[in-house]
Amino acid sequence: DIQMTQSPSSLPASLGDRVTITCRASQDIGNYLRWFQQKPGKSPRLMIYGATNLAAGVPSRFSGSRSGSDYSLTISSLESEDMADYYCLQSKESPLTFGSGTKLEIK
Amino acid sequence: EVQLVESGGGLVQPGASLKLSCVASGFTFSDYWMSWVRQTPGKTMEWIGDIKYDGSYTNYAPSLKNRFTISRDNAKSTLYLQMSNVRSEDTATYYCTITTTDWGQGVMVTVSS
Numbered sequence: 749d750i751q752m753t754q755s756p757s758s759l760p761a762s763l764g765d766r767v768t769i770t771c772r773a774s775q776d777i778g779n780y781l782r783w784f785q786q787k788p789g790k791s792p793r794l795m796i797y798g799a800t801n802l803a804a805g806v807p808s809r810f811s812g813s814r815s816g817s818d819y820s821l822t823i824s825s826l827e828s829e830d831m832a833d834y835y836c837l838q839s840k841e842s843p844l845t846f847g848s849g850t851k852l853e854i855k
Numbered sequence: 856e857v858q859l860v861e862s863g864g865g866l867v868q869p870g871a872s873l874k875l876s877c878v879a880s881g882f883t884f885s886d887y888w889m890s891w892v893r894q895t896p897g898k899t900m901e902w903i904g905d906i907k908y909d910g911s912y913t914n915y916a917p918s919l920k921n922r923f924t925i926s927r928d929n930a931k932s933t934l935y936l937q938m939s940n941v942r943s944e945d946t947a948t949y950y951c952t953i954t955t956t957d958w959g960q961g962v963m964v965t966v967s968s
Contacts, residue, residue: 791950791958835900843916846900
């Protein structure tokens, strides 16, 4: 199985900060990488697909990037509504595998 | 508007069987692959498997393949997850998804005696 190593597990940040969450794939997944946001008591929401593509309705302060086997989700200027858990997912091959999650919280 | 509504969860004893359902609306169900994903109380996300739009092919996480079965009824726009010989580690919230693009609200399954 492809392992997705996500970091950090917790990220305290202030409103207006630029924050980055990273996932490293244990083998080549091309751009088959998705990012999800999950707020307490809610279902995950697709934010980024194809490593860099913004899903419908996602604010432009979110962006995805890739450098080799490292994939990043960046929020350019943190807003209060962005406080949530974030997960990456590789969809290159079965079984699909998720990162362990990052809890983004107010510092 | 896409809607995915799961049902069938609850408290179940170890070793028992349980069948979850997901009724879909707002899109042409028979055109899409569908999948199940679960999230443990500790928030670990696990892909369970998926099924081709016509039901002719299924794909599972190897660790669950022998106990879980995904099926669908396109006439009823309904996706199913049959769980057998459940264990405490199957305790989780189960989500129906359109290959992780759109998600249902989830249904909780608790395995305990």
